[in-house]
Amino acid sequence: xxxxxxxxxxxxxxxxxxxxxxxxxxxxxxxxxxxxxxxxxxxxxxxxxxxxxxxxxxxxxxxxxxxxxxxxxxxxxxxxxxxxxxxxxxxxxxxxxxxxxxxxxxxxxxxxxxxxxxxxxxxxxxxxxxxxxxxxxxxxxxxxxxxxxxxxxxxxxxxxxxxxxxxxxxxxxxxxxx
Amino acid sequence: xxxxxxxxxxxxxxxxxxxxxxxxxxxxxxxxxxxxxxxxxxxxxxxxxxxxxxxxxxxxxxxxxxxxxxxxxxxxxxxxxxxxxxxxxxxxxxxxxxxxxxxxxxxxxxxxxxxxxxxxxxxxxxxxxxxxxxxxxxxxxxxxxxxxxxxxxxxxxxxxxxxxxxxxxxxxxxxxxxxxxxxxxxxxxxxxxxxxxxxxxxxxxxxxxxxxxxxxxxxxxxxxxxxxxxxxxxxxxxxxxxxx
Numbered sequence: 001x002x003x004x005x006x007x008x009x010x011x012x013x014x015x016x017x018x019x020x021x022x023x024x025x026x027x028x029x030x031x032x033x034x035x036x037x038x039x040x041x042x043x044x045x046x047x048x049x050x051x052x053x054x055x056x057x058x059x060x061x062x063x064x065x066x067x068x069x070x071x072x073x074x075x076x077x078x079x080x081x082x083x084x085x086x087x088x089x090x091x092x093x094x095x096x097x098x099x100x101x102x103x104x105x106x107x108x109x110x111x112x113x114x115x116x117x118x119x120x121x122x123x124x125x126x127x128x129x130x131x132x133x134x135x136x137x138x139x140x141x142x143x144x145x146x147x148x149x150x151x152x153x154x155x156x157x158x159x160x161x162x163x164x165x166x167x168x169x170x171x172x173x174x175x176x177x178x
Numbered sequence: 179x180x181x182x183x184x185x186x187x188x189x190x191x192x193x194x195x196x197x198x199x200x201x202x203x204x205x206x207x208x209x210x211x212x213x214x215x216x217x218x219x220x221x222x223x224x225x226x227x228x229x230x231x232x233x234x235x236x237x238x239x240x241x242x243x244x245x246x247x248x249x250x251x252x253x254x255x256x257x258x259x260x261x262x263x264x265x266x267x268x269x270x271x272x273x274x275x276x277x278x279x280x281x282x283x284x285x286x287x288x289x290x291x292x293x294x295x296x297x298x299x300x301x302x303x304x305x306x307x308x309x310x311x312x313x314x315x316x317x318x319x320x321x322x323x324x325x326x327x328x329x330x331x332x333x334x335x336x337x338x339x340x341x342x343x344x345x346x347x348x349x350x351x352x353x354x355x356x357x358x359x360x361x362x363x364x365x366x367x368x369x370x371x372x373x374x375x376x377x378x379x380x381x382x383x384x385x386x387x388x389x390x391x392x393x394x395x396x397x398x399x400x401x402x403x404x405x406x407x408x409x410x411x412x413x414x415x416x417x418x419x420x421x422x
């Protein structure tokens with residue numbers, strides 16, 4: 001049976017997923033070897049059970065991310081922090097020294113051209129947490145694959161290690177912040 | 179002048195009186211990581227990255243401020259030291275706001291290099307995300323205290339080499355920060371000569387040239403050794419080693 005792989009997009013810019021797509025023709029190889037059971041690049045609505053590996057992009061910055069992180073952990077054997085935001089908070093966490101109210105006022109009032117309004121119901125939009133957190137401050141993380149974004153070669157190294165049943169230990173050459 | 183013979187990592191070396199363990203190690207190409215140390219400036223012993231073990235003592239000693247004694251046995255790269263050095267880098271990362279992706283020195287940063295050297299894959303301590311200020315009032319330079327590791331190279335170079343003493347440290351603990359003159363905007367400092375030495379010696383992106391974009395700044399701090407050597411010994415030469 002093919003390994004069941006998922007990728008998730010929390011508080012990040014999707015750059016890590018773009019870098020994943022930079023695997024280019026290697027994606028064709030990969031498609032034969034794994035079953036992609038959940039991903040922003042696949043139209044699947046609900047995070048499934050019994051996932052072997054999940055790559056998680058982005059920091060945990062709002063209530064939806066937090067809920068999703070716990071669901072991912074519950075349903076995945078291995079969780080990989082995918083990129084700098086998931087590893088350190090990175091750009092997503094640059095708001096952390098400021099109060100949430102100040103961040104919201106800046107985004108929804110001061111910088112809005114029209115319809116200036118701070119969200120007051122959190123049904124259609126998730127509520128910001130007090131601070132954006134790296135993934136491992138919310139759930140247990142097994143592997144960190146950093147970089148902003150991680151390069152396609154770094155991703156390929158991790159993926160091929162996983163396919164051979166090994167937990168990837170990135171060689172120093174693949175350690176890269178920024 | 180008396181010569182001291184001592185052991186580093188199982189090999190015997192000799193030191194001139196007054197040499198530190200770090201100087202002897204550097205002269206003999208034994209790698210010891212450093213951050214606050216800069217050749218040409220006084221030693222400060224703040225960052226603790228250069229800690230070494232000395233047989234007969236449970237304490238760790240900073241190699242930059244510790245002088246060898248006869249028959250001393252020094253270890254520079256034990257499991258214990260690696261553990262502590264990694265922890266130091268983690269603490270430095272967690273108590274600043276270091277977003278490499280949007281930093282002027284991304285790819286040319288001494289803190290980033292240290293993170294790779296200690297094989298830091300994630301920071302185990304909670305990030306503190308302290309609120310730090312940025313001062314862009316100087317006409318040529320900017321100080322972003324979010325990226326400051328309090329190595330005090332800027333303080334020392336300004337005092338010891340430029341003799342202007344613009345920079346100092348204010349506050350305690352997490353509130354510790356580098357201030358200009360009497361804690362005023364850098365651009366209003368009457369003592370700053372705008373020489374830019376502080377910017378060149380800063381190991382991170384805390385001090386940078388105004389207008390530099392992500393990854394654009396490359397610091398060059400080797401000239402401090404040249405200036406100090408020229409001043410003290412009247413030798414206006416760069417060694418081949420420095421030219422590299």
